[in-house]
Amino acid sequence: MTDFSRRQILAAGIATMGTLAMPGVLRAQTGPIKLGTLTPLTGAGGAYGPRMVTVVKAVADEINHAGGVLGRELVIISEDDQTNPEAGLRAARKLIDVDQVSAIMGTWASSVTTAVAPVCWQSGVFLATVSGADSITLLPHQGFLIRTQPNTTLQGRKFGEFALSVGARHVAFVTPQTPFTDSQYESMSKAIAAAGGTTSKLVYDDKKTTLRTEVDQVLRGKPDAIVMGGYTTDTAVLVRDLYRADYKGSLLGFGYAVNKQLVDALPPDVSEGIYTISPSAAEGSTGFKRVTELLGGQSPDTYSCQIYDHINLIVMAMAAGKGTTGTVIKDYIRSVAQDGGERAESALQGLKIISAGRKVDYNGASGPCDFNEVGDITDAKFRYEQVKGGAIKLLKIA
Amino acid sequence: MLQAVLQAIVNGIVSGTLLAIPALGFSAMFAVLRFPNFAIGALATIGAYAAWVVNVQWGWSIPLSLAVAFVVAGAVGVGVEFAALERLGSGGALVKAIGSLAMAMVLENVVRFIFGNDVQAYNLPLARDMVFGPVRIGPEDLTNLAFAVAIMAAIWAFMSFSTLGRCMRAVADNADLARLKGVNPRLIALVTVAVGCGLAGIGGTLIGLSTSIDPLVGGRILLSVFAAAVLGGLGSIAGAVAGAFVIGIVEELTVLAISPAYRLAVGFVVILIVLTFRPSGLLGSKAS
Numbered sequence A: 001m002t003d004f005s006r007r008q009i010l011a012a013g014i015a016t017m018g019t020l021a022m023p024g025v026l027r028a029q030t031g032p033i034k035l036g037t038l039t040p041l042t043g044a045g046g047a048y049g050p051r052m053v054t055v056v057k058a059v060a061d062e063i064n065h066a067g068g069v070l071g072r073e074l075v076i077i078s079e080d081d082q083t084n085p086e087a088g089l090r091a092a093r094k095l096i097d098v099d100q101v102s103a104i105m106g107t108w109a110s111s112v113t114t115a116v117a118p119v120c121w122q123s124g125v126f127l128a129t130v131s132g133a134d135s136i137t138l139l140p141h142q143g144f145l146i147r148t149q150p151n152t153t154l155q156g157r158k159f160g161e162f163a164l165s166v167g168a169r170h171v172a173f174v175t176p177q178t179p180f181t182d183s184q185y186e187s188m189s190k191a192i193a194a195a196g197g198t199t200s201k202l203v204y205d206d207k208k209t210t211l212r213t214e215v216d217q218v219l220r221g222k223p224d225a226i227v228m229g230g231y232t233t234d235t236a237v238l239v240r241d242l243y244r245a246d247y248k249g250s251l252l253g254f255g256y257a258v259n260k261q262l263v264d265a266l267p268p269d270v271s272e273g274i275y276t277i278s279p280s281a282a283e284g285s286t287g288f289k290r291v292t293e294l295l296g297g298q299s300p301d302t303y304s305c306q307i308y309d310h311i312n313l314i315v316m317a318m319a320a321g322k323g324t325t326g327t328v329i330k331d332y333i334r335s336v337a338q339d340g341g342e343r344a345e346s347a348l349q350g351l352k353i354i355s356a357g358r359k360v361d362y363n364g365a366s367g368p369c370d371f372n373e374v375g376d377i378t379d380a381k382f383r384y385e386q387v388k389g390g391a392i393k394l395l396k397i398a
Numbered sequence B: 001m002l003q004a005v006l007q008a009i010v011n012g013i014v015s016g017t018l019l020a021i022p023a024l025g026f027s028a029m030f031a032v033l034r035f036p037n038f039a040i041g042a043l044a045t046i047g048a049y050a051a052w053v054v055n056v057q058w059g060w061s062i063p064l065s066l067a068v069a070f071v072v073a074g075a076v077g078v079g080v081e082f083a084a085l086e087r088l089g090s091g092g093a094l095v096k097a098i099g100s101l102a103m104a105m106v107l108e109n110v111v112r113f114i115f116g117n118d119v120q121a122y123n124l125p126l127a128r129d130m131v132f133g134p135v136r137i138g139p140e141d142l143t144n145l146a147f148a149v150a151i152m153a154a155i156w157a158f159m160s161f162s163t164l165g166r167c168m169r170a171v172a173d174n175a176d177l178a179r180l181k182g183v184n185p186r187l188i189a190l191v192t193v194a195v196g197c198g199l200a201g202i203g204g205t206l207i208g209l210s211t212s213i214d215p216l217v218g219g220r221i222l223l224s225v226f227a228a229a230v231l232g233g234l235g236s237i238a239g240a241v242a243g244a245f246v247i248g249i250v251e252e253l254t255v256l257a258i259s260p261a262y263r264l265a266v267g268f269v270v271i272l273i274v275l276t277f278r279p280s281g282l283l284g285s286k287a288s
Helices: A006-030 A049-065 A085-098 A110-123 A152-165 A181-194 A212-219 A232-244 A260-265 A286-294 A302-321 A326-337 A347-355 B002-033 B040-057 B062-091 B093-115 B139-161 B163-173 B175-180 B185-210 B217-232 B237-257 B260-277
Strands: A033-039 A074-080 A103-107 A126-129 A145-147 A170-176 A198-204 A225-228 A250-254 A275-279 A342-344 A360-362 A382-388 A391-397 B130-132 B135-137
Touching (some): A033 A302, A049 A347, A074 A085, A085 A103, A085 A110, A126 A302, A152 A225, A170 A212, A181 A198, A212 B237, A302 A326, A302 A360, A326 A360, B002 B135, B040 B062, B040 B093, B040 B217, B062 B139, B062 B185, B093 B217, B135 B139, B139 B163, B163 B185, B175 B185, B185 B217, B217 B237, B217 B260, B237 B260
Parallel strands (some): A033 A103, A342 A360
Antiparallel strands (some): B130 B135
């Protein structure tokens, strides 16, 4: 008779459990590849999130139809970040812990991305975002993050230069507190100061029902241009109160705040003349046309174009790295995005090139999609528009 | 500087008027039902959207739209009380308060589901402000002020002179004694909810008239309304109005003195100071 020691029984038990667990592990390697979208379906960004999800799902369907990635089906799990960091973090935890996605795409508000990013890099999940705050790519993300939106320093400089070009000498920046308020103001001020102009800043509470006193405060400085840094809802309040106060100078806003919604919600004489600046999608590119088709012919906004690029890049990185984890995506995303190779404008084209053993250089719907070492895009164009007669008219793309 | 302070006070009165009506409804409901009904933010949103539908899509006038806001928000409020909150009664005030918060989220999402997230505005031209000496005020703010004062007067008359109003005050004072006198406290509770939620609906519409509406329009003012009601003395109707004006003016003066970002903090510091010296609020009776 053989006596088993407790240690032997324990070892045998672990070995048995390990064997039992193996089919599960194998199954995980052959089952569907899960990717998450974390976009604002509600809250201040609620106008953009649903369209972003539509685009991602349509691209995934297309790829699945053509045989999937590495022979496996793509499954998209969509969560709502409610344009709110707490809700975004909860949803990200669900995507990572419960659904076990390899990558999360589309976080929109900078506050949400800032909250979600650490959970992603700690869990080895790749994050592709459309948020602009400079601080995001400065996080210690170990390469697990890229963004397709130009950072706010660049955007701030463009606002400053444009304000000067419309003849402004004293520019007021009126904004709620956001993660990019300071960096944007600083780079805008630098551009204006270089041309001998001056700037001032007022931070308001975006939950107030009236901004009259704030407007009075700003107008006491007699600015000849005001840059509005808020989102649609509070910008609507600000524009109305500026009109009431009989402000006659130039108004500049972000394209995501001064949008069709805002213009429709204001009487035409109130919104007349507002300038908007926004990162421009690569209009005329194959990717841009494809996103237009996927959205049923609607002209796509830059975020729909950017998330189209996210899924294409992630899928191609997985194919190039022959793996589906966040780490593989991190290691291979630049190899399919830049540094020359055969040009691809969709994942379907890219997958064919990769399977033929050649290198891909992706050019997307939002632009060339080349990233520096911290994950910022290296080249971006901006779209300058103006509200005229209750509609937003394009001035230039530069 | 004096001009800036004067202007801030005028602006504070304007925003206080917008807070006063929902604060009044909130306080009236607290007086009778003895729990803070946090669904009023969402009900303000529902009222605002009901008014928007009849004003923009059906072309009804603003006074008629305000009446619709009152009726729809009141009806939805009664529905919520009847279907959900009343059943939580045995759990006490805290459970009902939490239930009302949950219902607020449900209602807000229903609005979002039906109307979407877009910012909407009423069919109302925007006029430049009128200047009176050192201060300026918008014509629609004056109209809103007039509406709000008329509504407050009507509520005061209703509470003072109508049998239903007197019954409401009786139940608020002592529910058992009122029952002995033949008053049905449940019916009175539902009437109070209808009136209170209806007032929240009007408040939401008035805010929408001076700004714009979206599914969060009511949620954004919830804290300020709560602050106004607590400051005035929970359960005191005149107190709610006084509290709303104090909160409105303090919030505007904050902008001049320190950063507007501290608006809510300053509001709550004022509450802290007032409640330290008058624990039952500005005009509240001694807590029983």
